[in-house]
Amino acid sequence: TRKALSKEVDPDKLPKVADKFYDRFLGLAQWVAAMRGVVGRDKYTREIQYKPTSEIGTRLAKQFCKLAMGIAIYHRKSTIDEDVYQMIVKVAKDTAPDRVEEVVKQMYMKTSETFASTNDISEWTKFPTGTLVNVLDDLRMLSIVRKDPSRRGYWALSKAMLRKMKPLKLYEKEEAWTGKKKGRKE
Structure with missing residues (x-):
């Protein structure tokens, strides 16, 4: 050094x-x-x-x-x-922030453009549902996620966030480990 x-x-x-x-x-x-x-x-x-x-x-x-x-x-x-x-x-x-990054990572890796239930996201992140709802609500106000207007408790990454994330190769290693590029239109 x-x-x-x-x-x-x-x-x-x-x-x-x-x-x-x-x-x-x-x-x-x-x-x-x-x-x-x-x-x-x-x-x-x-x-x-x-x-x-x-x-x-x-x-x-x-x-x-x-x-x-x-x-x-x-x-x-x-x-x-x-x-x-x-x-x-x-x-x-x-x-x-680690909680925010974990939620966004899991949503991007598992669903990308489709909606997921609060319970599914809680299972993926291992965060209690109460904590997760607070994080998701904050992310919604920051235009990072959006709610499904037709179903209560369903969330997806915002289209603007997806446009930001796609060219960045943020989770390339994780995708290689899992062998998945689920839900992503390349």
């Missing part, structure tokens, strides 16, 4: 970043910003105290790009490649 820190970096020889990775870093930043959105509630009444908000993600996109360059430099790569990008995906997922 000490060797890596003392190594001189020639600014003219920084790793190249392909446009597709710039776009993905921006998408990752927007995804994380949405996931870290805040719904301020009174702790006793659960009443919403102010309009739900999310950060913009510009700073995050720059930080993801800088981190990717640092990783590429450390590994002596001349360009940012898919391996470096997947390391940044791991960092991005780790910066999202």
Whole structure:
């Protein structure tokens, strides 16, 4: 590690970043910003105290790009490649609140565009139904999930969230492990 820190970096020889990775870093930043959105509630009444908000993600996109360059430099790569990008995906997922990320991951992996019941999502996430309903309601207010208008207690990822997630390859490793790309129209 000490060797890596003392190594001189020639600014003219920084790793190249392909446009597709710039776009993905921006998408990752927007995804994380949405996931870290805040719904301020009174702790006793659960009443919403102010309009739900999310950060913009510009700073995050720059930080993801800088981190990717640092990783590429450390590994002596001349360009940012898919391996470096997947390391940044791991960092991005780790910066999202764990309950929110788990709910979104399970919904994306198991149903993607179709509705799932609260009980099914509870089973997938291992979260108690009461906790899950609170998380899902917050995610609905942040436009991450939507309710089925014709069935009570059924949820799906919002179309906007799916559009953000599809090109990012967030759960590529998990899909490879399970051998599934269920419900996804590629």
